[in-house]
Amino acid sequence: MRIAVIGGGIGGLTAAVALRQAGFEVDVYEQAPELSEVGGGINMAPNATRVLRRLGLGPGLDREGVRPAGTHQRRWQDGRTLQRAPLNPLCEELYGAPHMTLHRADLLDVIAAAFPSDRVHLGHRLVGLRDTGDGSEAWFDNGTTLTADVLVGADGIHSAVRTALFGAEEPRFAGCVAYRGLVPTERIADLGLEIGSQSWVGPGAHLVHYFVSRGRLLNFVGWTEHDTWNREDWTDRATVARALAAFEGWHVQVRTIIAAAETCFIWALFDRDPLPHWSVGRTTLLGDACHPMYPFMGQGAAMAVEDGAALAACLLAVDDPAEALQHYERMRLPRVTRLQEMSRANKMRFHMRDGPAQQARDAEWARAADRSPDALRWLYEFDAGAVETVAA
Ligand SMILES: Cc1cc2nc3c(=O)[nH]c(=O)nc-3n(C[C@H](O)[C@H](O)[C@H](O)COP(=O)(O)OP(=O)(O)OC[C@H]3O[C@@H](n4cnc5c(N)ncnc54)[C@H](O)[C@@H]3O)c2cc1C
Numbered sequence: 001m002r003i004a005v006i007g008g009g010i011g012g013l014t015a016a017v018a019l020r021q022a023g024f025e026v027d028v029y030e031q032a033p034e035l036s037e038v039g040g041g042i043n044m045a046p047n048a049t050r051v052l053r054r055l056g057l058g059p060g061l062d063r064e065g066v067r068p069a070g071t072h073q074r075r076w077q078d079g080r081t082l083q084r085a086p087l088n089p090l091c092e093e094l095y096g097a098p099h100m101t102l103h104r105a106d107l108l109d110v111i112a113a114a115f116p117s118d119r120v121h122l123g124h125r126l127v128g129l130r131d132t133g134d135g136s137e138a139w140f141d142n143g144t145t146l147t148a149d150v151l152v153g154a155d156g157i158h159s160a161v162r163t164a165l166f167g168a169e170e171p172r173f174a175g176c177v178a179y180r181g182l183v184p185t186e187r188i189a190d191l192g193l194e195i196g197s198q199s200w201v202g203p204g205a206h207l208v209h210y211f212v213s214r215g216r217l218l219n220f221v222g223w224t225e226h227d228t229w230n231r232e233d234w235t236d237r238a239t240v241a242r243a244l245a246a247f248e249g250w251h252v253q254v255r256t257i258i259a260a261a262e263t264c265f266i267w268a269l270f271d272r273d274p275l276p277h278w279s280v281g282r283t284t285l286l287g288d289a290c291h292p293m294y295p296f297m298g299q300g301a302a303m304a305v306e307d308g309a310a311l312a313a314c315l316l317a318v319d320d321p322a323e324a325l326q327h328y329e330r331m332r333l334p335r336v337t338r339l340q341e342m343s344r345a346n347k348m349r350f351h352m353r354d355g356p357a358q359q360a361r362d363a364e365w366a367r368a369a370d371r372s373p374d375a376l377r378w379l380y381e382f383d384a385g386a387v388e389t390v391a392a
Helices: 010-021 046-054 058-064 090-095 104-112 160-166 185-191 240-246 252-259 300-317 321-350 356-368
Strands: 002-006 025-029 041-044 070-075 081-086 100-103 126-131 136-140 145-148 150-153 172-184 197-202 205-212 217-225 263-271 283-285
Touching: 002 010, 002 136, 002 145, 010 025, 010 046, 010 104, 010 300, 025 145, 041 046, 041 104, 041 205, 041 300, 046 058, 046 090, 046 300, 058 100, 058 104, 081 356, 100 104, 100 205, 100 217, 126 150, 126 160, 136 150, 150 160, 160 283, 172 185, 172 240, 172 252, 185 217, 185 252, 217 240, 217 252, 240 252, 240 263, 283 321, 300 321
Parallel strands: 002 025, 002 150, 070 197, 150 283
Antiparallel strands: 041 100, 070 081, 126 136, 136 145, 172 217, 172 263, 197 205, 205 217
16 A cells, blocks of 8 residues: 655654554655754653654664653742652653653654655645545645555644645634743753753743753743734744843743753744544544644644554554544544643643732642653553554
């Protein structure tokens, strides 16, 4: 069976590796002239590292990634601890897979190295497609066309495949922008940070930082609320001074990290409502193309990684490809919808103004430790490659 994957991001490439290892003939079509990921760091929780390790990517992850000892949530102004939880080696002990933080470009390189480069067709922007009943036809802006037995749209939040299947609908600005930066570790040596992840919450904003690139860089993402937004370019540059102004009055550690940034980007958050269906005939979607989510659970790419494993497993287990795609979406929808909703709720919880509601939240966090690997068992122990029986 010939499978065309549209989009060579983390989701598309992971799916391509999983489908190829399952024995299918796979080609990837990517609009950009090269495979690239911009924007700094990414968390790969145990539910995602389990999938990547099974695909043989464990050594690459170990080489490029960092294993944070724990996660620490703190108050924006005085740095008081709101909750702490261990991550490594506990995740490995509990779930047989680590929690890792990586530079996005390193992660993409590790995944791409497991797929033949001559099956990645760069400079191919999909502009249209047609499901033919026994396959799919697609055409690209460079004038080429393809036919495949199954077509998978892994082309991100602005997905052309989604538009072709379900019609055009612009994503909505979610009222948040992020300042993102990378800091050479030696510039902040005086802070004496442990190899871990910290998350600072305050009124209308929060900032997360963790190490990437074998510990050589500290990645930070600082979210602030905004009413309007006109640009959508992820790589828009921001000045360090502007990021510092957005975090005026925050703890000295937060401001020291921002001030030490080598480069700073600004990025706007967009949102879509959950889709009731992802598949039409022999064509389906995965990752941000069908379930973009706020990054406030750190699970968007992890869900795209899981999708790839689940899709390969369904196409192996169910003879009829169209039925297999229906099975895949039924298996995946409840889980990703739950995470979309939890991620939305976290925006409110992370950005509370100081006052009684914030105090109640802090007390609940201290009691419940909702970030601990134990509390997230349902999320972390999930085996995306297991084909569940799901009622039609
Ligand atoms: C600030 C921030 C922090 C985040 N942190 C985390 C985290 O810690 N952990 C986590 O799991 N997730 C995180 N996420 C979410 C994660 O980044 C996304 O969910 C993930 O990158 C989606 O991957 P994807 O492959 O589905 O889509 P994309 O990464 O958007 O890839 C889509 C690919 O398709 C290509 N493409 C687009 N249109 C076409 C076309 N017409 N034809 C051909 N190719 C096309 C694009 O060029 C791109 O290469 C974060 C997101 C943000 C914004």
